Each structure stands twice: as structure tokens, then as C-alpha cells.
Amino acid sequence: MHSPNMFTGKVAAIIGLGVGAILVFPGRDAPDSAGSGYPIWRGTGLPGVLAWAVVCTVAGASVLAVGWLYRLLFSPLELLRTPHEVGYIAEDGRSKAQAANEVRRRRKTGELPPVYPNGWYRVLDSHLLERGEVKSVSVLGEQVAVFRGQNGKAYVLDAYCPHLGANLAVGGQVVGSCIECPFHGWQFRGDNGKCVRIPYAEKVPEFAKVRSWPSCEVNSQILVWFHCDGEDPQWAVPEQPEIATGEWVYRGRTEHFINAHIQEIPENAADVAHIAHLHTPSFVSGIDLRYIHSKTFAFLRHDWKVQWEPEAEPNKHCSQMLVKHAFTVFGLHWPMLDVHVVARQIGPGVVFLLFNHSFLGRGLIIQCVTPVEPLLQCVSHIMFYQSNIPPMVPKFFLRTECIQFERDVMIWNNKKYISKPLLVKEDSAIQKHRRWFSQFYSENSPRLQYQRDTLDF
């Protein structure tokens, strides 16, 4: 699927080239000033050609610049990283993909907790699934077909048809609230996976069904519930009222793939010490850990005050990280740039980052972590912000959050999970976080059986 940014860019480029082409190649019938029937430049010699070339270039560049400016100011930020793009060091003439594959092969996994905690996981953002459309998604080591029925409801079924194994998400057709298999036309209900029609059979066997996943659509995202014992959802992902009412609108999204165990990512919130070390250099210092402490941009700093606490019953599946952020330039504090963020974790896979700024408004980034494989996490950030605040503001917040996040990615992609870490007193929130997170594992939670070493990006 093309992102709107790419689309706008292409349109601008086409218009620019079109304008250029019209100017460079006027129609054969367009007479010049002498009425000779030849394009003007043919009669004006080399200087005329050059002048036209300059006009065309300027016109094309202006159209492109307008398109670029429009995208920058108004369209949502779309930053979708490929699995090897961020967080690897490609040295000795290797590509980033080669570096990523080597890191995955060499990885020491350590003693890992189970790989798929029980909870809600995002599979798609709502705007990526039209009515009557089906998408193939990899989640928790499974292939699922996510489709939107003609009734507007989103459904998630196992992708492989129980008849002869065709993938329902590859060529399957949505019929009402069912999906029709592309191979022999069997139809399965979205809500419970039951087969309701076999076009060439007299009777549909009672047992003909495909696994349906408990799912919900909230805050413009489609999520599935996973429990290793097939238990029903034990909590709900809360709805953010400002999104439902349209007071906060969509301002962009990012997507990253992380080569680590899922628990490493939320644990970051309780790892208070890393924030001062890794995230103090400002966003202009970039994402490459080798250079973020360089002196060039040392005059810009983020200062953080962070606290992490689990919530009490009935919300023990939630925890909160309270962040007070200040910005300093040459050691001078700029209070008007202070931002307070509450990062509320809901289960193992969803975090609400609520922004509250004195005059730059309020909004929310939803961070979702979804295991694709045991040691590969898809992390998405989606941003909603007050509609009356210029889109540049939330886009800037999302971009800077993304820069800080990509520093963590470089750590996660290359680290080992340590089950018994060597901690000091000041690290105590990490152990507290591990105890809190363990509620999402149960006896039958799947564990990593073997190390995959054949899957390349």
C-alpha cells in the first residue's frame, strides 16, 4: 500500500514533470510569434533553449517544493522502517541487512521468559483496512487474515483454510460478514470461523471451521486477544474519548521491527538509569549510539525525571511511567518547552503516552508491541492530537520520540536477555517491573524451543 506521503510526492513530481514537458515541448500546432508553426525555441537558437530549460526546471522544482511543503505542514507523518534499517552497524563493507542477519545468527538468547505473554496485541491500524478488504498479518508466530465485512466490522481468522490449506488473505473475497477462500470457494463467518457454504457440496459438516481470534477495534486500531489456554479476554483496552469524538485527530504513525524478546521493550520504562544516559543527548544528536555523545550538539540536552509504578486492583494489568521532560540550551532551562507525559502500559503490548503541554495542546501516542516471531517484535506508534493545533507540532513530537526510540532499538537489537541481571539499589524498579510483567505468563505460555538461524530478512 502506498502511503499518502508517497502519493502526494508522486503527484507533485508528475505535475512538475508535466509542467516542464508542456513548456519544453509545446504542441506541434502551436505557432510561434511569426506563425511559422514551429515551437518557439526552435526559432530562438541555443540561448532560447537554455532559457526554456531554466524556466522548466524552476517550474518543476517549484511544484515539487510546494508538494514537499504541503506534506511537511499538513499530511500525517508516515515513518515505516524495514526490519534491518535501524539499530545495526554495517561495517567492513557489509550491508545493513547482512549485519542484521549476522546479529540474529550470533545472538546469545540467554534464559528467556516465555515468548508470547497473554494480552491484547495490535494487528492493524483501522485506516489500513477498508470495508470488504482483507489483509495478511503475521502475529505471535501465526498467519492471520484480517478482514472488514460489508457491515464495517473487522474480523481476524487463522489464515489457512482447513480444507486444503489455501491462505484466505491471499485472494480471499469478503462476502457479507464472511470470507470466501480463493481455492474452492468455501465461506467462513468472521465472528466464529464456522464454514457456512461449500459451493459444490450438499451439506456443510458441523466441524468445518477455522480458528477465529477474539478481536476489538478501539482508538482506530484493530487488536487481537491472545491467551495460551484459549481463555477469554481478562481486561479491555480503554477507549480514549477524545479520539472517539474526533476532538483528537490522526497525525501520523511509525513502524519498527525489533530483534529482541518482547519483555525488553516495556522494561525500558522501569529502567530509570538508562534514560539519563541514553536519552539526555538531544534529538539533533541522532540515533547512532557511537556518536550521540559527541560534543558538537552537547549544548542541547533533554532532562528527564521519571518514575514507574504498577497500578492497583482492578487495574493490576496496568502500570504508569510519569515523565517530566525539560529542555536546556547551553545549560539554560526553557520552561515553556517542558512537557509532561504519562505513559500508561495496558497489558504486555499496548502503551498510551499522553502529552500535556501548557500551550502546545494535548494528545496521545499509542505504542503497540506485537510479537511477530519469538524474538522479532513489530512496534508501532500512532499519534492523535488536538485538531486545532497545527499538525507540525504533533509531527515534531512523534519524530523526536522516534529518534529517542531508535536509540533503544540499537540497544535491543544487539543485546542479550539477562534473567538474573547484576543490579544496584537504584535499579530496583527493574525487578519490580519483572515481577509485575510475570502476571502475563501462565504455565502453558509458549517458550522458545530452538534458535531460528535460517530466517533472513
Ligand code: FES
Ligand atoms: S483450500 Fe480453501 S476452499 Fe479449498
Ligand SMILES: [Fe+2]
Ligand atoms: Fe529508552
